[in-house]
Amino acid sequence: xxxxxxxxxxxxxxxxxxxxxxxxxxxxxxxxxxxxxxxxxxxxxxxxxxxxxxxxxxxxxxxxxxxxxxxxxxxxxxxxxxxxxxxxxxxxxxxxxxxxxxxxxxxxx
Amino acid sequence: xxxxxxxxxxxxxxxxxxxxxxxxxxxxxxxxxxxxxxxxxxxxxxxxxxxxxxxxxxxxxxxxxxxxxxxxxxxxxxxxxxxxxxxxxxxxxxxxxxxxxxxxxxxxx
DNA sequence: TCGTATAATTGCAATATTGCGATATATAAG
DNA sequence: CTTATATATCGCAATATTGCAATTATACGA
Numbered sequence: 001x002x003x004x005x006x007x008x009x010x011x012x013x014x015x016x017x018x019x020x021x022x023x024x025x026x027x028x029x030x031x032x033x034x035x036x037x038x039x040x041x042x043x044x045x046x047x048x049x050x051x052x053x054x055x056x057x058x059x060x061x062x063x064x065x066x067x068x069x070x071x072x073x074x075x076x077x078x079x080x081x082x083x084x085x086x087x088x089x090x091x092x093x094x095x096x097x098x099x100x101x102x103x104x105x106x107x108x109x
Numbered sequence: 110x111x112x113x114x115x116x117x118x119x120x121x122x123x124x125x126x127x128x129x130x131x132x133x134x135x136x137x138x139x140x141x142x143x144x145x146x147x148x149x150x151x152x153x154x155x156x157x158x159x160x161x162x163x164x165x166x167x168x169x170x171x172x173x174x175x176x177x178x179x180x181x182x183x184x185x186x187x188x189x190x191x192x193x194x195x196x197x198x199x200x201x202x203x204x205x206x207x208x209x210x211x212x213x214x215x216x217x218x
Numbered sequence: 219t220c221g222t223a224t225a226a227t228t229g230c231a232a233t234a235t236t237g238c239g240a241t242a243t244a245t246a247a248g
Numbered sequence: 249c250t251t252a253t254a255t256a257t258c259g260c261a262a263t264a265t266t267g268c269a270a271t272t273a274t275a276c277g278a
Binding site: 111112113114152153163164166167168170171185186187188 | 252255256258
Binding site for chain 2: 010
């Protein structure tokens, strides 16, 4: 009791939920927006950009990397992070499809 | 230490994160999909539809209502739930805008 | 090799979420 | 008023997330 019962739901439902979970933190939203904005790859400028400790930023980067939203390549002593366009589009499509489920205008309540 | 530092981020970033958090559970995705599918309003059929206890379903419905994604009106002894089209569109637009941040094809990494 | 700079990992404390049994509340029927 | 049905709330236990200091890798230059 306390853990999500993923086995009760379809793969698609768990997928959407997991993607949403990856976006369910303002720091991760901020990181993604920053990466989209400055197209160039940056390393730990994020630590200064956001006001969080290096360990915390690293944690969030790890989670974003785990779901494939970003990728990082070693660039000397620092690391070059950027959006993974492929996964980005997958996310976009999944949410599009989810929200496209046409909601009838005539609300019944 | 342990609570999200919302004050470090913009309102928009917190908004997106909160919306994502509302979608960050397969049970809530399943509830929304079910409500979209059967346009009519249903009550606690959800308890049978998903395999969760009544108290748990009620909890999830409460969260969805809290963010405005669904609305419920009393219908005799049961309650009629349905999508709130207005908020639904707002969510859709926010995510659209977020993902529309054009990701340059030429990945730099 | 040694020191420096950057990022990842570890270990911990605080807080949040999930799930459910038990109980409370509300409405309709009798 | 009492009963039955449907939903909400409370209180608890289990698990997950967030944040950070301290430590540990890793890569580069002197």
